[in-house]
């Protein structure tokens with residue numbers, strides 16, 4: 001009699017190293033059937049966007065190759081994931097299904113229901129943590145509640161000690177005797193063809209487990225030391241660009257944590273001061289965002305502070321379109337939006353400037369910006385994206401106060417002083433002298449004739465937003481007064 005296999009369901013954990021579900025399956029000694037399911041139904045409107053689909057194709061291609069090198073092919077199936085898993089379990093007589101946990105609300109609901117259904121079918125269902133340093137429910141304040149703001153989150157997490165150690169990649173994976181028919185990756189049409197807007201992505205990214213590890217090694221060697229002071233300057237290569245690798249689970253946060261600490265120790269640095277600590281703290285912003293999503297499943301769709309639902313958003317198409325296309329006439333904003341379109345990435349400082357400009361100067365609903373980022377970022381991540389947009393809009397946990405409105409001219413002058421970043425992405429500005437680069441409308445002699453005028457007068461936009469936010473807050477205070 002052939003031994004009943006364990007189905008290993010790959011999701012956002014596209015790696016062999018430090019993969020606890022895979023390690024547990026290998027440890028059991030049973031034959032392993034690795035599967036990836038393309039499911040566009042369960043996530044609803046949060047099915048992967050265009051740039052994520054491009055990444056997913058490359059990443060699955062790489063995972064197929066890594067598994068093939070261990071003589072254990074990756075099965076591809078398409079359909080509603082829970083049903084597909086149950087069908088597959090019946091088809092193979094599987095004894096168990098193992099997976100690493102995801103934290104999107106639709107995934108949490110689906111996995112809980114699937115676990116019960118499999119148990120009824122007398123099939124073991126086991127889930128593991130590959131995506132976070134600690135589970136959201138492990139990180140608590142002294143009173144046992146989940147921290148609502150970042151600093152207490154960091155402190156509470158540090159009190160838990162070091163994250164679990166990094167697990168090794170298996171040397172061999174036993175495969176089941178029976179070969180099953182699956183889909184061909186190319187038939188999923190995950191990559192754009194006409195027009196091929198992702199043609200420039202491959203020069204910049206290497207979506208794969210190896211690509212993530214290489215990228216990280218390079219960051220540790222060449223950029224970590226300058227991270228704290230340099231991370232805000234978009235033309236300097238002093239950030240890790242690990243976000244898509246982390247999102248797809250090609251590298252895990254525990255690997256990032258332990259390798260950063262080890263690198264510091266071997267090079268005689270303190271991992272918990274200066275640049276290294278700053279970097280680890282950014283990694284923990286990712287944890288904090290996931291905890292926010294876990295405890296607030298509406299985070300991507302509804303203002304965490306409900307009063308913000310009454311904000312008078314501008315619903316006109318024109319400002320949003322100009323922003324999406326990088327044609328607002330505000331140089332640093334247009335540079336960021338064009339970087340995003342051409343590379344699937346935008347530097348964090350510029351993300352904050354572009355998001356603030358959209359929500360505050362243009363008064364466009366943060367959810368329209370969130371949706372655009374969802375479609376165009378290769379690192380689009382429901383937790384990080386939603387939490388960050390709500391942070392910028394002022395409607396989220398630990399959010400920027402409403403009166404903090406970035407001035408994109410001053411931001412440009414501070415963080416892209418020589419204009420290297422802005423000129424690279426907005427070549428129409430190449431002839432504008434440095435002094436006017438971030439406010440070309442003031443330059444004498446019209447040195448950028450092909451560049452649009454600002455879509456909004458910045459002082460007017462700022463005042464309009466401040467007035468609207470103040471009214472919202474005053475209305476709130478009068479509501480409170482009326483109730484008192």
Ligand SMILES: Cc1cc2nc3c(=O)[nH]c(=O)nc-3n(C[C@H](O)[C@H](O)[C@H](O)COP(=O)(O)OP(=O)(O)OC[C@H]3O[C@@H](n4cnc5c(N)ncnc54)[C@H](O)[C@@H]3O)c2cc1C
Pocket residue numbers: 231239240241242243244246247282283284285286287289346347348351352355373377379380381382384385386388389392
């Ligand atoms: C409006 C807006 C939308 C965003 N959308 C996303 C998104 O969809 N996906 C995403 O991964 N990040 C998002 N971010 C957070 C941040 O901009 C990116 O994580 C970061 O720019 C990725 O570049 P990096 O890997 O070089 O970061 P590094 O500076 O090298 O940081 C290392 C890692 O820490 C995590 N991290 C860093 N900053 C943050 C942060 N503010 N919040 C959460 N995690 C963080 C990321 O996983 C990142 O890869 C968004 C930020 C803003 C302002």
